[in-house]
Amino acid sequence: MTKNETTLKPSHTIYTISDLAQRFDITTRTIRFYESEGLLSPERQGQKRLYSQRDYTTLKLILRGKRLGWSLAESGELIQMYNPAQNNQAQYQKVLERVQESRGRLQNQLNDIEVMLLELDEHENQVRAAMQKK
Amino acid sequence: MTKNETTLKPSHTIYTISDLAQRFDITTRTIRFYESEGLLSPERQGQKRLYSQRDYTTLKLILRGKRLGWSLAESGELIQMYNPAQNNQAQYQKVLERVQESRGRLQNQLNDIEVMLLELDEHENQVRAAMQKK
DNA sequence: ATTAACGTTGACGTTAACGTCAACATGGAT
DNA sequence: ATCCATGTTGACGTTAACGTCAACGTTAAT
Numbered sequence: 001m002t003k004n005e006t007t008l009k010p011s012h013t014i015y016t017i018s019d020l021a022q023r024f025d026i027t028t029r030t031i032r033f034y035e036s037e038g039l040l041s042p043e044r045q046g047q048k049r050l051y052s053q054r055d056y057t058t059l060k061l062i063l064r065g066k067r068l069g070w071s072l073a074e075s076g077e078l079i080q081m082y083n084p085a086q087n088n089q090a091q092y093q094k095v096l097e098r099v100q101e102s103r104g105r106l107q108n109q110l111n112d113i114e115v116m117l118l119e120l121d122e123h124e125n126q127v128r129a130a131m132q133k134k
Numbered sequence: 135m136t137k138n139e140t141t142l143k144p145s146h147t148i149y150t151i152s153d154l155a156q157r158f159d160i161t162t163r164t165i166r167f168y169e170s171e172g173l174l175s176p177e178r179q180g181q182k183r184l185y186s187q188r189d190y191t192t193l194k195l196i197l198r199g200k201r202l203g204w205s206l207a208e209s210g211e212l213i214q215m216y217n218p219a220q221n222n223q224a225q226y227q228k229v230l231e232r233v234q235e236s237r238g239r240l241q242n243q244l245n246d247i248e249v250m251l252l253e254l255d256e257h258e259n260q261v262r263a264a265m266q267k268k
Numbered sequence: 269a270t271t272a273a274c275g276t277t278g279a280c281g282t283t284a285a286c287g288t289c290a291a292c293a294t295g296g297a298t
Numbered sequence: 299a300t301c302c303a304t305g306t307t308g309a310c311g312t313t314a315a316c317g318t319c320a321a322c323g324t325t326a327a328t
Contacts, residue, residue, distance in 0.1 A: 032307090
């Protein structure tokens with residue numbers, strides 16, 4: 001009885017902590033901190049941590065969240081959504097609601113960005129106009 | 135000799151600190167803190183602060199920045215860009231460079247958002263599929 | 269003249285997200 | 299056997315962005 005793999009990516013790749021730290025340009029301290037916050041739960045070989053492809057993906061998600069100003073707690077909720085800890089219909093429904101919430105938040109941010117970009121365009125035009133006048 | 139107004143908005147409107155606090159749903163403490171950080175510099179009537187339309191706009195910009203995870207220092211640079219403290223060509227050039235930097239950063243964030251939205255779509259599909267199987 | 273509402277300036281406290289450092293474990297290369 | 303690189307677990311320090319007082323000023327209404 002083999003395990004049912006749900007992904008076709010190279011999912012057997014294993015990373016050490018310093019390996020991940022290099023790839024994402026963060027410190028090992030940061031990675032351990034994320035674990036202590038419940039965002040990661042790598043395997044252990046003795047006392048050493050071993051990170052799977054799923055951990056890699058989770059980290060990528062956390063860092064993307066950070067670039068958007070999301071707190072670790074918020075990214076944690078996202079991670080929960082993606083983790084298959086649900087089995088009944090009610091749980092599925094809750095996940096779908098969470099998905100909608102996240103989408104909403106992202107849409108708001110997208111909106112803010114577009115306003116900012118428009119204002120930058122406008123300002124650039126004004127500056128260029130002022131440069132001509134001189 | 136009347137002052138040259140560059141905007142057609144109701145630019146004479148004056149706000150008190152608690153007024154702004156209400157409108158933006160923040161505390162007066164926060165507003166004073168932003169001033170201490172050099173992001174705002176309202177007029178004074180005696181010891182009391184009076185906020186102009188420009189201050190209002192600046193605050194809006196700060197809060198939009200916050201929703202995108204920008205630090206106050208970063209928003210401060212944005213504010214500088216919008217403030218007409220430049221007069222020579224070299225200064226104008228620097229402003230245009232800053233505008234480009236900001237645009238770049240916003241584009242990156244926009245990119246992150248789109249990736250996240252796509253992943254959410256994908257996940258929603260998977261969850262819905264799992265719901266059907268049951 | 270007194271109160272109430274609103275404002276001010278310190279000064280110290282708090283939380284999130286790590287950084288820094290010390291003391292120790294471990295597995296392989298010399 | 300002994301380094302040495304890499305890892306581990308505390309414990310304490312740090313920074314940004316405010317919150318929370320305390321003590322005091324100002325002004326309009328009673």
